[in-house]
Amino acid sequence: MWKIEPPLKNFKGKLSFANISTLNLAKQFGTPLFVTDSEQIILNYNKLYSAFSSHYDKFKINYAVKANNNLSILKLFNYLGSGVDCSCPEEILLAKKIGFKNQDMLYTGNYNSNNQLDFALKQKIMINVDSYSILPRLLKLGTPNLVSLRINPGIGGGSHSVLVFGGKNTKFGMSKKDAVDAYRLAKKSGVKKFGLHMMTGSSILDSSYFKKVTNKLIDIAVEIVDECKISFDFINIGGGFGIPYKPPEKPLDIKKVGSDIGKIFNGKKSSKILGKPWLFVEPGRYLVADSTILLTNVHSIKKSPGKYVGIDAGMNTLLRPALYNAYHHIINASRLNSRKTEIVNVCGQICENTDIIAKNRKLGNIKEGDLLAILNVGAYGFSMSSQYNTRPRAAEVMIHKRKIKLIRRRETINDLIHGQNLVTWFR
Ligand code: LLP
Numbered sequence: 001m002w003k004i005e006p007p008l009k010n011f012k013g014k015l016s017f018a019n020i021s022t023l024n025l026a027k028q029f030g031t032p033l034f035v036t037d038s039e040q041i042i043l044n045y046n047k048l049y050s051a052f053s054s055h056y057d058k059f060k061i062n063y064a065v066k067a068n069n070n071l072s073i074l075k076l077f078n079y080l081g082s083g084v085d086c087s088c089p090e091e092i093l094l095a096k097k098i099g100f101k102n103q104d105m106l107y108t109g110n111y112n113s114n115n116q117l118d119f120a121l122k123q124k125i126m127i128n129v130d131s132y133s134i135l136p137r138l139l140k141l142g143t144p145n146l147v148s149l150r151i152n153p154g155i156g157g158g159s160h161s162v163l164v165f166g167g168k169n170t171k172f173g174m175s176k177k178d179a180v181d182a183y184r185l186a187k188k189s190g191v192k193k194f195g196l197h198m199m200t201g202s203s204i205l206d207s208s209y210f211k212k213v214t215n216k217l218i219d220i221a222v223e224i225v226d227e228c229k230i231s232f233d234f235i236n237i238g239g240g241f242g243i244p245y246k247p248p249e250k251p252l253d254i255k256k257v258g259s260d261i262g263k264i265f266n267g268k269k270s271s272k273i274l275g276k277p278w279l280f281v282e283p284g285r286y287l288v289a290d291s292t293i294l295l296t297n298v299h300s301i302k303k304s305p306g307k308y309v310g311i312d313a314g315m316n317t318l319l320r321p322a323l324y325n326a327y328h329h330i331i332n333a334s335r336l337n338s339r340k341t342e343i344v345n346v347c348g349q350i351c352e353n354t355d356i357i358a359k360n361r362k363l364g365n366i367k368e369g370d371l372l373a374i375l376n377v378g379a380y381g382f383s384m385s386s387q388y389n390t391r392p393r394a395a396e397v398m399i400h401k402r403k404i405k406l407i408r409r410r411e412t413i414n415d416l417i418h419g420q421n422l423v424t425w426f427r
Contacts, residue, residue: 002247002329004336007037008293008373015333015373017293018399022333026295026371029395030410032313033295034382038076038400040291041378045080048241048286051254055262058278062106064239065091067284067379068292072398072407074098077287085239085282089119096123106236106282108150108197110172117141128197128236132178139189146233147186148195149179153216157209158201159242160324166200166213173198176220183228194230195280196221199238203285207253210237211260218264222273234278237261241286245376246327252286285379292378294318294394295333298370299349307344309366314348315355316391318377319384322354330357332364333371340365346372350389382408387416 004010007018015022018037025035045061053059062083065074069091075098077084083104086092095105107120110130117138120127128148129135138144152173156166165172174182183194198217204210214237221235242252264270265279296313320326330346332338344366346358357374366372385393392411397404 002331002375004331007040008331008375010336013335013337015331015336015371017373019402020399020404022293022295022373023371025397025404026297029397029406031295031297031371032311032317032394034292034377034394034396035295036070036073036288036292036378036396036398036407038291038398041073041076041288042080044287044291045077045082048254048258048281048283051258052261052279052281053258055259056265056279058276060234060278060280061287062104062236062280062282063287064282064284065095066383068288068381068383069094070382070396070407071098072405073288074100083280086125089116092120092123092125106148106280108199108282110150114141126195128195129182130172131174132182135182135185139186139191143190145191146193146195147183147191148197148234148236149174149182150197150199151176151179151217151220153198153200153213153220155213155216156200157204157206157213157240159203159205160326162324163202164200165202166198173200176223179220180224180227183224183230187228187230193233195234195236196224196232197236197238197280199282200240202240203242204240205242205244205249205252207256207260210240210257211264213237214261214264218267218270218274222269225273231275232277234280235265235274236280236282239281239283239285241281241283243285243289243376245329247329254286287379289376289379292376292381294374294377294381296372296374298366298368298372301366301368307342309344309346309363309372311346311348311357311372313357313374313394314350314389314391315352315357316348316350316386316388317394318357318374318381319386320380321357322352323384328357328377329375330361330363331373331375332366333373335364335366335370338364342366350391387411390416392416 105125108128156164158164300310315322395410396408
């Protein structure tokens, strides 16, 4: 069973979120609607920050913009003192628009073009270089103040095989051998400062994984320092901190992760050879996933063959179930006290058989016209949504201490045709 706990609340059998009636939100803004509770983001940020900083004070969080790029959410991270990790020039531009300073931005791309590298270089932001061949191209464009390399430490983790970014069979990161060659080349070319980076997987709930992979990275860092005679300004252990999506998953013990990593960074081997570099993390999911629910209306129920509950949010609104077979818990916001349950499939309106948000899911008695809430959609929810099947993208609302703000309006037909030039050839 899913426990209804804050920011969710059972208010006389109907769901409220951050103390606001979800039924009223749906009525006011329409559905599908992403609703974000700012307080939950603040809570997550503070929990993560104190878990690490209480063991190692040179600690910094760089929020991974790709998880949720809404400007108001970026603004909140800026207000909290976070940096940002950007995957492309466009994310750098968003962050700049919000007021993030150069020194608070990282650019972690992969297979970058010269134009992208040139852009980041001109913006004077820190670049995480993903493979050896990128470095000579970068150095030809100019001498960056700092060079950081993304290492593949040889192992990876992740809740789904496609979310494993380290180890064999991954397109990310470079070997230690390539890294040694790259640092030597950078040093020879006049680069004075260095960083080290890894990002080995996403959605990880096992705290011991972070200890294991960080130990590996530190071993590699020590060897690199020895072989290249450089020192690291920062060591970035990436993101990947998971959240529980599916009962009975338990939350990641982030305090344990913070204390394990702190111990490694404060340990003899590390402090003797590496000195005291900054410890960077760049999480997305952990900070925003559980801050947001997706409200969606039930329009049509088909009883046979199989029971299908048709809602107005589909793979165009939330791609994760279709793409990764990801589980998102669903609550009938209109009927929280209903005791009757049945097994149903919940589907969207897209003309694809993979447009299923929940397969064979035991849900409370659902009727046409009910409002459903899909949970934990703040990370890789809106940011992976599309206009497929000519669907305007959903609206987004933020709640901050009972204040409600539409932070992204629902798209219209004009947004769908924006930027197109109609040919005049076919008269
Ligand atoms: N840093 C880099 C370089 C990344 O590529 C990512 C995520 C992060 C940080 C943040 O990872 P997180 O803390 O959120 O695990 N679309 C998938 C997730 C893909 C993650 C891609 N990279 C999903 O919906 O689960």
